[in-house]
Amino acid sequence: MKKSKLPVSSTKELPKAQTAKEYSFFADVYDVVRQIPKGRVTSYGAIASYLGTKLSARMVGWAMNGAHNVKPKVPAQRVVNRNGMLTGKFHFETQTKMEELLKKDGVAVKNDTVVDFKTRFWDPVNELSL
């Protein structure tokens, strides 16, 4: 009987537990990503900055690693790196899934990179913390 004090106890299961505010970080990441408007994209660093951990954009990506386990499903395809490149496409069900989802959102993808990324960019710090 393990107490759920552990965050991600193994990669196979994510804690839906927002109870552990220590890990609200994960929940916050998912929450922010779900709030990304259709046709818009954001970067890990932007989310990290919004959460206050801008120095650790990697943690955002790491949190996203469990996004597949989280419900409702997190539109991770709207989250790309600062370069606008679909770095996480390899983590999807299929590598093409990510760009297809983006195209369905109205986001053009070229060479694994979001077209007009700067224009499509949606910064939670600028939008949510407005």
Add this chain to the structure above:
DNA sequence: GCATTGACGAAGG
């Protein structure tokens, strides 16, 4: 308990 890795990012050469 230390070393390596990771869906990043900024800085240095």
Add this chain to the structure above:
DNA sequence: CCCTTCGCCAATG
């Protein structure tokens, strides 16, 4: 301008 290195924090080996 392109490539390499460091930093960050957490998880895994």
